[in-house]
Amino acid sequence: MRYVREFKGFAGIRLESDDIGTADDPSIILLHGFGQTRKIWEDVAVGLEQAGRHVINVDLRGHGGSDWPSDARYDFDAYVEDLRAVLGQMRTRPVVVAAMHSGWIATAALAEDAATLASGLILVDPQSESGAQSVRACAEELSASVGQGLAKPDYDERLLDIFDVDGSGARLLDSAPHINIPVLVVRGALGSGHRAENSTGYADAFPNAEAINVDGGGLLVNAERTEAFNGLLIDFLERKQPRFIPEYRSGSDARTLRDAMGCFATGITIITAHDADGKPIGLTANSFTSVSLDPPLLLVCIANNAGSAETLRSAQSFAVNVLQIGQQPVSNLFAGKGEDRFAGxxxxxxEYGAPILPSSLGIFECTRNALHEAGDHFLLVGKVEKASFEPRRDPLLYFRGKYRRLHFT
Ligand SMILES: Cc1cc2nc3c(=O)[nH]c(=O)nc-3n(C[C@H](O)[C@H](O)[C@H](O)COP(=O)(O)O)c2cc1C
Structure with a gap:
């Protein structure tokens, strides 16, 4: 789920955010750096949502869709109060993820009552108090290095001169020792790993901080860096902001068992055969497994209550059609009710008598080898008489109840 959510900031200013995921999941607030907008977190937000987190990705005042106040209140305290106001409007205590100068804002905002406002703080490429660059220099560098996706900067230029770097460093050092929630300092995540010394020095200011440097890889490999960064983030969150872990015990609800099984990622197949009248039948199945090479055997598990069950129980031949990425509609069709699956x-x-779907990624034509009863399903074991496949197409995947595609990092 995703929608644009508004918060009331300091002095009633309107702050715009993307609210992504399910409100029941542990929440995370993402704060971009100066001179950027929430777009910079887009890939990170998607990764976090997939990892079961509720993400609030906010535009700071004077940036993107949030208000650009006519009185140009862009001083340090206005930003600190904005963040405190957003945190006050959250139902749960989020982990705050703040990039660059936003790290200072978050640190100052949490100084007095961190534990009541947030459950963790992640500082991404924070500015060290000694080597602080002006916000203008920082924004310009950001636009040059990671802003390729942003055609024109979307912020109020006036803020670059008004936001006061001077004195903020000292304030940071005052605040950090009071932040008694878990803190993670990550450097190199936004392509600015070269800017400051290393994360350890910075993390030392906090009572309870870990520090990690994301390995370089050059400025332009943002995609790769996002993967590495998300991995770190999720690992930290799993440890410090654990999610409720569902548990199944024999005899408890089948739905939880199904969800547990859904953690095993699979391809998708259509199992096809002819019924006694010579009519083609077929159903979507992901319970396909290779069984033996010599003799060549495979199996699928068919629900006893499937409409196709009786035909498959008696069929002398059947085929397993492994779907490619373009065949999601076929998967839906053969799992749905009512429609003539073969008409469209x-x-x-x-060659062995079973219907086959020629645009599939792989086709295994089988003769019946064995059938084993197994609870509310039966195992249909086939002897592979012929296997043909198209090596250049990507598979259609299934994981946690959703279709997926191969993803190379
Ligand atoms: C991704 C996916 C995988 C499925 N895997 C199986 C399976 O392995 N075995 C099974 O019996 N049903 C499986 N189903 C459910 C059947 O496809 C569905 O119940 C279908 O409507 C049965 O058709 P039928 O009643 O005409 O036989 C799966 C459905 C989906 C969407």
């Missing part, structure tokens, strides 16, 4: 699908009769 290109199919032909295979």
């Amino acid at each position: 699908t290109r199919w032909e009769v295979g």
Whole structure:
């Protein structure tokens, strides 16, 4: 789920954010650096949502969709109060993830009552109090290094001169020792690893901080860095802001068992055969497994209450059609009710008598080898008589109840 959510900031200013994920999940607030907007977190936000987190990705005042106040209140305290106001409007205590100068704002905002406002703080490429660059220099560098996706900067230029770097460093050092929640300092995540010494020195200011440097890899490999960064973030969150872990025990609800099984990522197949009248039947199944090479055997598990069950129990031949990425509609069709599955699908009769779907990634034509009863399903074991496959297509994948695609990092 995703929608644009507004918060009331300091002095009633309107702050715009993307609210991504499910409100019941542990929440995370993302704060971009100066001269950027919340777009910079887009890939990170998606990764966090997939890891079961509720993400609030906020535009700071004077940036993107949030108000650009006519009185140009862009001083340090206005930003600190904005963040405190947002935190006050949250139902739960989020982990705050703050990039660059926003790290200072977050540190100052949490100084007095960190534990009641937030459950963790992650500082991404924070400015060290000694080597602080002006916000203008920082914003310009950011736009040059990671802002390729942003055609024109979307912020109020006036803030670059008004936001006061001077004195902020000292304030940071005053605040950090009081922040008694878990803190993670990550450097190199936004391509600015070269800017400051290392995360350890910075982290030392906090009573309870870990420090990590994301390995370089050059300024332009943002995608790779996002993967590494998300990995670190999620690992920290799992440890410090643990989610409720569902548990199944024999005899408890089948839904939880299904969800547990859904952690095993699979491809998707369509199992096809002809019924006694010579009509093609088929159903979507992901319980496909290779069993033996010699003799060549495979199996699928079929629900006893499936409409196709009786035909498959008696069929002398059947086929397993492994779907490619373009066949999601076929998967839906063969798992759905009511429609004539073969009317809208290109199919032909295979060499061993079963219907086959020629645009599939792989086709295993089988003769029946064995059938084993197994609870509310039966295991249909086939002897592979012929296997053909198209090595250049990507598979359609299934994981946690959703279709997925291969993702190379
Ligand atoms: C991704 C996915 C995987 C499935 N895997 C199986 C399976 O392995 N075995 C099974 O019996 N049903 C499986 N189903 C459910 C059947 O496809 C669905 O119940 C279908 O409507 C059965 O059709 P039928 O009643 O005409 O036989 C799966 C459905 C989906 C969407």
